[in-house]
Amino acid sequence: MSENVIIIGSGPAGLTAALYAARANLNPLLVSGNEFGGQIALTNEVENYPGFPDGITGPELTELMKQQAEKFGARFETDHVSKVNFQAHPFTLETENGAHYEAKSVIIATGASPRRLGVPGEMELTGRGVSYCATCDGFFFRGKEVAVIGGGDSALQEGLFLTRFATQVHIVHRRDELRAQPILQERARENSKINFVWNSVVEDIRGNGTVNALDLKNVRTGNKSELPVSGVFVYIGHYPNTDLFKGQLDMNEEGYLSVDERLHTKIPGVFAAGEAHDHIFKQAIVSAGFGCMAAMEVEKFLADLEHQGYAALQNGSR
Template sequence: MRNVIIIGSGPAGYTAAIYAARAGLEPVLLASSVEAGGELMNTTEIENFPGFPDGIMGPDLMAKFQEQAERFGTEVILDDVTELDLRGETKTVKTGYSGDFEGRTVIFATGSAYRKLGLGDEDRLSGRGVSWCATCDGFFFKGKEIAVVGGGDSAMEEATFLTRFASKVYVIHRRDSLKASKIMQDRAFANEKIEFVWNSEVVGITGEGAVDGLTLRDTIDGSERHLAIGGLFVAIGNDPRTHLVHGQLDLTDEGTIAVEGRSSRTNLPGVFAAGDVIDPHYRQAITAAGSGTVAALDAEHYLSALDDAEKLDEEGETAEAEALIASA
């Protein structure tokens, strides 16, 4: 029986592991077999994470997170969670290859997944010109004209990074202004290789064996035109990874896991959530890390209350024990 089972290996999951391990709870962290480290594994230089005045690459930051968590005794397992049973006092977590885990508490920190355009040719041409990760695939587009779809910080970061390889980068956005932060906008506007295509949406991707162009629709007059490119990078946001808890944990209107106030407490006792999976607004590495801290402290408090309640129950103080658990 584990005290704490952490599902997810981004900043929230690893920070929760660091705090839980330092509290002597001997957590086990279940990281994905193929996506361990979360979205930061696909991020270039991070300049706004405290403690790194010269910046740090995303994969390097996540390696440090893992090293610190393991230093304090976290067991990290690279496996995929396939099924959860969170309703009872004992939580059961099933994995693909490592068997079942039982725990007194679960911290759910699965982050979010890349959002797709929803076009029929998007999946067909995935890996043949369509990508969601500039750091993963940018090198393969050396000397080509490519496009990035989106208007937020992620899109500006992708576009700026891709200018290292591409001869030209079109940024396609549905509106005539960006959602990105000012510093990210300024960098993109100042880059001579970036050209903005305003008030346009991608309604088609062309190409047989590989992407050779896009069909764009004007969002104002509805007219369509063809844009010849050799690659498409989609950076239109992310969706919280909540499929494992559907029917068990309450969700918000935004699709994130609902928690109580500023805590990490979900609708089920002993189940806590942290990071992007509860945050539809800020979605930063530092806010996810802070959220992981909250989850670990909430779990520690809950476990302490359980232990105290067991002692009260043994002494015949049943009502007091039930009240203590209810307040945890």
């Protein structure tokens, strides 16, 4: 039996698509991936998602989204899609746990993953002082000094969160100005626990079992220095999780999927929603909006499929 629609990914895009598809009576199946909730579940402070005037944590927000979609009949599988075939219809999907699915339509909501620094020590010390998630690991750094690498919203937001635990948070940024929203910049500058290290990049993360220092280089002067810290949190951007679709779908050189204004990929019945294609806005509410759009387009696609058959839709898309 073919599923009407399989949604790949459980970030705001996937969860919203599941809600809309469920309310359209499509009985959607969502394959959540290894990180339920996606990137927003990595933060403790979501202050800009409408409807929560006092803010909400990322894990709470995504759990509520899941409950809302389940209430209308969405089904969830905790698994990771490892192979897809969009060359024949119905489409087929395989997962790491060995499941095989057939689907009449697919919404790709695989989002993005944090970029690594790519310096010596990073891989070996990940989980031993190197982290990409302050919400998950901040507590371990109570009474210690930590560094945050980056100058955007995430770096400042998570740096501010870390001041709850750490004695000092050094924000290491490769430039001398920040990209973050003014309100976050203001809060960070007013926080006595935050120290900015400008024009600097990390060359090495040092430690013996756990992190104890960063080797920094000033990109203006070339001067090298050591920053003793017990933890380093990396927020230098993301790359889209789209390797799985290489050779079957069009994407730009950074890997963001190509879609039209209705989120159709070049294969009729395959849609993309959220940061798998959106390289501009990168906000939870935007991804949620794309999830809604993709589910509405799926509904229309399935109605057309029933009346016209897949070959006619394929010909129509050429």
